[in-house]
Amino acid sequence: MKVLFLNEREVHEILPMEELIPRMRECLMTLARGEAVLPLRNMVRLPDGSGLLGLMPGYLGEPQSFGLKVVTVMPANHGTGYDSHQGVVMLFGVKHGEPLAVLDASSITAIRTAAASGAATHALARTDAADLAILGSGTQARTHLRAMATVRRLRRIRIWSRTRAHAERFAREKGVTAPAGTRPAGQTPHIPLIEVCESAEEAVRGADLICTTTAAKEPILRGEWISRGAHINAVGACFAGSRELDSEAVKRAKLFTDRRESCLAEAGDFLIARSEGAFGEEHLLGELGDLFLGRLAGRSGADDITLFESLGIAVEDLATAHFLLKKARETQRGNWLEWGGPA
Numbered sequence: 525m526k527v528l529f530l531n532e533r534e535v536h537e538i539l540p541m542e543e544l545i546p547r548m549r550e551c552l553m554t555l556a557r558g559e560a561v562l563p564l565r566n567m568v569r570l571p572d573g574s575g576l577l578g579l580m581p582g583y584l585g586e587p588q589s590f591g592l593k594v595v596t597v598m599p600a601n602h603g604t605g606y607d608s609h610q611g612v613v614m615l616f617g618v619k620h621g622e623p624l625a626v627l628d629a630s631s632i633t634a635i636r637t638a639a640a641s642g643a644a645t646h647a648l649a650r651t652d653a654a655d656l657a658i659l660g661s662g663t664q665a666r667t668h669l670r671a672m673a674t675v676r677r678l679r680r681i682r683i684w685s686r687t688r689a690h691a692e693r694f695a696r697e698k699g700v701t702a703p704a705g706t707r708p709a710g711q712t713p714h715i716p717l718i719e720v721c722e723s724a725e726e727a728v729r730g731a732d733l734i735c736t737t738t739a740a741k742e743p744i745l746r747g748e749w750i751s752r753g754a755h756i757n758a759v760g761a762c763f764a765g766s767r768e769l770d771s772e773a774v775k776r777a778k779l780f781t782d783r784r785e786s787c788l789a790e791a792g793d794f795l796i797a798r799s800e801g802a803f804g805e806e807h808l809l810g811e812l813g814d815l816f817l818g819r820l821a822g823r824s825g826a827d828d829i830t831l832f833e834s835l836g837i838a839v840e841d842l843a844t845a846h847f848l849l850k851k852a853r854e855t856q857r858g859n860w861l862e863w864g865g866p867a
Contacts, residue, residue, distance in 0.1 A: 525622060527625060527860070527863040528625040528626070528853075529858060530625070530858045531628050532628040532631040534858055535627060536635070538848065538852065538855065539632075539844070541635065541642065541667070541670045541671055544636065544844065545639045545643050545675065547639070547843050548643045550843070553817050554584055554839070555811070555839050556817055557817070559586060562582045562783065564785065565578050565579060575597055578594070579594055584846075589618075589843060589845065590616050590618045590621075591615040593611060593632075593838060595611030595629050597609055598610075609630055610629070612628065613841050615846065622863075622865075624849060625848070632844050632848075633841070634663045637759060637840070639844075640836075641668055641757035641832060645671070645733065647812070647815055648778075648780070648822050649755035650753055650823070653676050653755060654680065655678075655679060655680045655733065656676075656731060657682045658727070658737065659684050659727060659735070659738055659744055660739075660760065661690040662738075664737035665685075665737045666697075668735040668737055668757065678733075683695060683721065684721045688722075694718070730751055731754060732753055734755070735759065736758050736760055736761075736768040737760050740761070741766040743768060745769045746770045747769075747770060747771075748772060753826050753829070754829050756777060757832050758831060758834060761792045761793050763792055767793045767796050771797035771800050771802040773831075774802065774807075777831035779808050780831065780833070781835065782811065782837050784811055786835040787808060794807075794808060
């Protein structure tokens with residue numbers, strides 16, 4: 525029996541965003557139909573509070589997948605050469621429980637999270653949405669740019685980061701740069717400039733697509749800045765005590781999530797605003813899977829503000845791992861190591 529091993533580079537090479545977005549849609553519909561087992565993630569925190577180990581097991585009925593993600597979260601790694609999130613996704617056979625694959629978790633998390641946002645954006649954003657604001661300049665900012673460009677034809681891209689040098693580096697790597705609000709004559713609208721903004725407000729004002737991809741614990745996106753008709757993908761805050769959006773931003777929006785139970789336990793954007801009395805539990809309209817299945821209404825008009833509160837759940841990792849295993853078998857990519865077999 526052989527087991528597949530894929531490192532970060534190999535995952536990025538064989539996992540195209542345009543193919544993963546519809547698979548995130550499919551796996552969330554499977555979850556909504558009740559064809560998945562998905563416990564809340566467990567966490568083991570280091571005694572000094574410097575990091576944690578997260579365990580995310582699950583089962584997905586279609587595509588049939590069984591396994592877990594094990595990931596460390598070490599915030600102090602920023603700027604050290606180590607990713608803040610590191611780990612593996614492990615896939616097992618459903619019938620016999622044999623190990624099938626051990627895959628880099630950092631790259632899978634980065635791509636599948638953005639792909640889920642892409643699926644949400646495709647369903648909830650206005651069809652003419654084309655002005656993108658990205659708050660944050662790390663790994664998730666990069667994959668979200670790919671996802672947004674996959675589902676919408678972007679005319680303008682603005683980026684803000686708490687460290688301007690990081691935003692400028694992002695802009696250099698991902699496209700031609702210019703001061704905010706300028707565009708050289710003759711620049712094709714199909715390859716938008718990436719404009720580096722001095723403030724989050726400057727980036728967000730007028731945008732109809734907003735992605736928050738930071739490690740902020742306090743709000744960086746305020747409701748008063750958000751234009752009517754905008755769609756927001758809130759990605760960075762996945763702990764109950766942290767948030768990227770203030771209460772007004774969440775209150776103004778039609779709110780959807782990947783999983784209700786996870787949102788009610790872990791989404792600081794929602795939980796803190798609710799505790800402040802901004803709204804009740806009914807403000808959470810439901811899960812993306814139900815929206816995709818037609819059980820929920822999404823955008824009802826051009827002026828609606830829509831919000832996808834992304835928690836990142838194990839079935840997304842499993843669906844991605846299943847897809848990677850299939851692609852690796854077809855292309856003979858990765859390292860296939862002998863593991864053993866039936867006794």
